[in-house]
Amino acid sequence: MINGDDIEAFKAYHSYDLTLNEYQRKARETAIYPAGASIMYPALGLAGEAGEVANKAKKIIRDNKLDREGMAKELGDCLWYMAALARDLGYNLSDIAQNNLDKLERRKKNGTIKGNGDDR
Numbered sequence: 001m002i003n004g005d006d007i008e009a010f011k012a013y014h015s016y017d018l019t020l021n022e023y024q025r026k027a028r029e030t031a032i033y034p035a036g037a038s039i040m041y042p043a044l045g046l047a048g049e050a051g052e053v054a055n056k057a058k059k060i061i062r063d064n065k066l067d068r069e070g071m072a073k074e075l076g077d078c079l080w081y082m083a084a085l086a087r088d089l090g091y092n093l094s095d096i097a098q099n100n101l102d103k104l105e106r107r108k109k110n111g112t113i114k115g116n117g118d119d120r
């Protein structure tokens with residue numbers, strides 16, 4: 001007979017944190033664009049999806065209402081293009097994420113979180 005412990009064990013077994021690299025590998029299966037358009041295609045797509053996020057934010061002002069789920073979906077679209085662009089550049093998403101965290105930690109340590117320039 002199935003009890004509460006079994007259900008919790010089932011949930012624990014079937015829920016896991018998708019790693020960035022796993023996501024990137026899976027997203028690759030739907031990355032269908034001409035090889036000659038690598039880098040440009042996902043870079044432009046990322047800009048477009050970022051615009052969709054901004055448009056959802058604009059509608060908070062216009063309609064005084066947050067489309068939380070819709071904005072989350074647009075963030076997912078951004079992630080897809082980021083994964084594709086990173087792959088076209090020869091990086092995996094985990095490395096990009098870690099490098100970004102390292103950079104921000106360095107800036108925090110150096111007191112340069114605020115300010116301008118990539119090489120702070």
Ligand SMILES: [Mg+2]
Pocket residue numbers: 049052073074077
């Ligand atoms: Mg979208």
